[in-house]
Amino acid sequence: MNVRIFMASAVILSGLCLFSGCKPKNMNNAVSADAATKAFVPPGQYDEFYNFVSGGFSGQMAVYGIPSGRLLRVIPVFSVDPEKGYGYAEETKGMLNTSHGIVPWDDLHHPELSQTNGEIDGRWVFGNANNTPRVARIDLTTFRTAEIIELPNSAGNHSSPFATENTEYVVAGTRFSVPADDVNGDIPISTYKENFKGYISFISVGKEDGAMDIAFQLQCPGVNFDLARAGKAKSHGWFFFSCYNTEQANTLLEVNASQRDKDFIMAVNWKKAEEYLAAGKGRKVKTKYAHNKYDENTHTAVSEIREEVTVLDTRELKDICYFIPCPKSPHGCDVDPTGEYIVGSGKLAAVIPVFSFDKLQKAISDQAFDGDFDGIPVVKYEAALYGEVQKPGLGPLHTEFDGLGNAYTSFFVSSEVVKWNIQELKVLDRAPTYYSVGHLCVPGGNTRKPSPKYVIAYNKITKDRYLPTGPELAQSAQLYDISGDKMTLINDFPTIGEPHYAQAAPAELIKNNSVKIFKIDANKHPYVAMGEPAAKVVREGNQVHVYMTSIRSHFAPDNIEGIRVGDEVYFHVTNLEQDWDVPHGFAVKGAQNAELLIMPGETQTLKWIPDRVGIFPMYCTDFCSALHQEMQGYVRVSPAGSNLPIAFSTGGSQPESK
Amino acid sequence: MNALTKLMLASMSIMLMACGPDAGNTPSAPPKTDAGGENKTNENPAHDPERGIGKFQNVTIAPQLNASLAASGEKTFQVKCASCHKLTDEKLVGPGWKGVSERRKAEWILNFMTNTDEMLNKDPAAQAQLEICLVRMPNQSLTDDEAFSLYEFMRKNDGVK
Numbered sequence: 001m002n003v004r005i006f007m008a009s010a011v012i013l014s015g016l017c018l019f020s021g022c023k024p025k026n027m028n029n030a031v032s033a034d035a036a037t038k039a040f041v042p043p044g045q046y047d048e049f050y051n052f053v054s055g056g057f058s059g060q061m062a063v064y065g066i067p068s069g070r071l072l073r074v075i076p077v078f079s080v081d082p083e084k085g086y087g088y089a090e091e092t093k094g095m096l097n098t099s100h101g102i103v104p105w106d107d108l109h110h111p112e113l114s115q116t117n118g119e120i121d122g123r124w125v126f127g128n129a130n131n132t133p134r135v136a137r138i139d140l141t142t143f144r145t146a147e148i149i150e151l152p153n154s155a156g157n158h159s160s161p162f163a164t165e166n167t168e169y170v171v172a173g174t175r176f177s178v179p180a181d182d183v184n185g186d187i188p189i190s191t192y193k194e195n196f197k198g199y200i201s202f203i204s205v206g207k208e209d210g211a212m213d214i215a216f217q218l219q220c221p222g223v224n225f226d227l228a229r230a231g232k233a234k235s236h237g238w239f240f241f242s243c244y245n246t247e248q249a250n251t252l253l254e255v256n257a258s259q260r261d262k263d264f265i266m267a268v269n270w271k272k273a274e275e276y277l278a279a280g281k282g283r284k285v286k287t288k289y290a291h292n293k294y295d296e297n298t299h300t301a302v303s304e305i306r307e308e309v310t311v312l313d314t315r316e317l318k319d320i321c322y323f324i325p326c327p328k329s330p331h332g333c334d335v336d337p338t339g340e341y342i343v344g345s346g347k348l349a350a351v352i353p354v355f356s357f358d359k360l361q362k363a364i365s366d367q368a369f370d371g372d373f374d375g376i377p378v379v380k381y382e383a384a385l386y387g388e389v390q391k392p393g394l395g396p397l398h399t400e401f402d403g404l405g406n407a408y409t410s411f412f413v414s415s416e417v418v419k420w421n422i423q424e425l426k427v428l429d430r431a432p433t434y435y436s437v438g439h440l441c442v443p444g445g446n447t448r449k450p451s452p453k454y455v456i457a458y459n460k461i462t463k464d465r466y467l468p469t470g471p472e473l474a475q476s477a478q479l480y481d482i483s484g485d486k487m488t489l490i491n492d493f494p495t496i497g498e499p500h501y502a503q504a505a506p507a508e509l510i511k512n513n514s515v516k517i518f519k520i521d522a523n524k525h526p527y528v529a530m531g532e533p534a535a536k537v538v539r540e541g542n543q544v545h546v547y548m549t550s551i552r553s554h555f556a557p558d559n560i561e562g563i564r565v566g567d568e569v570y571f572h573v574t575n576l577e578q579d580w581d582v583p584h585g586f587a588v589k590g591a592q593n594a595e596l597l598i599m600p601g602e603t604q605t606l607k608w609i610p611d612r613v614g615i616f617p618m619y620c621t622d623f624c625s626a627l628h629q630e631m632q633g634y635v636r637v638s639p640a641g642s643n644l645p646i647a648f649s650t651g652g653s654q655p656e657s658k
Numbered sequence: 659m660n661a662l663t664k665l666m667l668a669s670m671s672i673m674l675m676a677c678g679p680d681a682g683n684t685p686s687a688p689p690k691t692d693a694g695g696e697n698k699t700n701e702n703p704a705h706d707p708e709r710g711i712g713k714f715q716n717v718t719i720a721p722q723l724n725a726s727l728a729a730s731g732e733k734t735f736q737v738k739c740a741s742c743h744k745l746t747d748e749k750l751v752g753p754g755w756k757g758v759s760e761r762r763k764a765e766w767i768l769n770f771m772t773n774t775d776e777m778l779n780k781d782p783a784a785q786a787q788l789e790i791c792l793v794r795m796p797n798q799s800l801t802d803d804e805a806f807s808l809y810e811f812m813r814k815n816d817g818v819k
Contacts, residue, residue: 517799520737532736532740576737577796578738578797625794627792
């Protein structure tokens, strides 16, 4: 209690100090006096929600606790992570394999939690790679990347990875339209209109194991696909994609893709696409794309290159796709919890259009079309429109829902969150953000069943919000309590870059399934040392395999001799611990990669090519016990061509010195 | 330990006692130490130091060795125990196993193997051993079956036929 009063008064006091400075107007009422009590989670207590936040150009996904804003974990997904050995260990390199070879970085924009019956089920979270198009599946029992699939015929996988209400599919729409992989791409860029196509991948997700596969792709007109949402409830079976650059410009898009008053939301009848697929209407396209899966038993990624994908041409197969005009350069394309309303957020638009699923169905059956765009029927704007929210703000971007009939839309240009009633199309409340908000997150706010307690704004610009750290600043998240009529700002925390989008799930759905250890008896790694007596060093030509064990607090072996300059040394380290939260690290001097971080029961491998003669230390990098600092050893490196035999030991008899 | 330190420790323990976890979503585990596992409440106030703390309070052991059980225990020993325990009386990280089945009751050994953290936190004999070794025995997540087989292997190592 005392702590809470103290915290509250501290916030009020610091608030008073701040407000006397020159801060933006509106800020006086931005922080409520009881903010601290609402966002404060006492030491030792758990947060109410997990928040999965895209790491943007870091390529990773960050996990925060809500409401505290505590950073719980950064999950390596598309970028190497030397801290965890991800992409450096031999076992995880394959996760980053693509048709271009190993790509050590990407740009992750959108997390998407798996759903069952239109509700978050807490099993997986998906993420998209925007640069070299891929989709990743993260297993929420381990908080690790379990699978990555590359997307052929695509470039700039931005409109991704949005899921249907039973996670039948996760979609991936290409941002850059490009020529298909199986035609000659050595053509003038100015032939965009005739030669460039937009591809949308429907990735099927295994009901039990989550395994991903590209079920089919839709070949669509060449535009930029931006974001998407699946229909739900009554609109289950449909998918909605926002499209911009319907001008089909290939240069100076800032100007040239902003010409038309309306771009499109593309409505996709994916049940119909399934029928065409089953009827054999797809075209088999030769291509190359990687599929990488992490095997929990061998603790090793298996990467394969696939060579074929099935494409449905939406110009020929008439009733899959329909364009709905939408003002202007739409970004968000969000479906409300009932599945009836589709909200477009045109970055350059002065209104928020709300489309009706029922009206869209009627317009299609009445053929209320305004001609076609590149062979795809264009539904008359008014025929699909439920209504417009007038003067909502500047630069609407993205909308989430509270399940109580209200929508929350972010406004990038006017830096605010606006709450409005869907049926009445009426603005109810506004709250400033600091600054330039991108996406929003209401826990479950994209599903049939939101948890209407918080809305979180993810901001691009933080300028004067935190202590300055030179030219490069953190991005931020801001937490608003939405349990009352008015939004109240209750917390604000920096995030790793860049928090494009995020989703949140009740902790109860996830925390009890967390894996604590990997069972050593189930370890099928080909180089496991099943217990310390199995530790050994084996030379095979110029390769040396060290079957090493670690346990609090020593390695076996910890003295190794007979290594030669230029050998390829593989340290296969098995962590024999079987207790939660006891990883061991492993590092060796001069290794040109990173450390290993080995979880209990796991085996991970560091490759090391010694470049000079001498004695090389190795040690445990993750504090493991009172005698952690004793957890070390030596490798003796002799000249290339030396005939010193391999020798190794731990304690007891030492390698014979010569 | 000087008087001031003692006073500080005393007041800290009072604070700890006074600040039990709140209701609600508080995890029930008190703080852990030295990368050990979670503590658990001792629900058996009548602690028998010979038997230790845990679910094994009355175990009947046949006088003769169960050889196949001991053989399975040896396999588990190689994977989960041999890093730190020798089969002689030589101390490695932990004490050598020679004679352990004669020094300790079966219940104490089984409880220590399966309830490691609570034993290290509360059992005087286990704590005395920790003061010698200074590395907490890792909780190796042994099943009851594994623990019994390891105990049988200890008996074999001590000459039981």
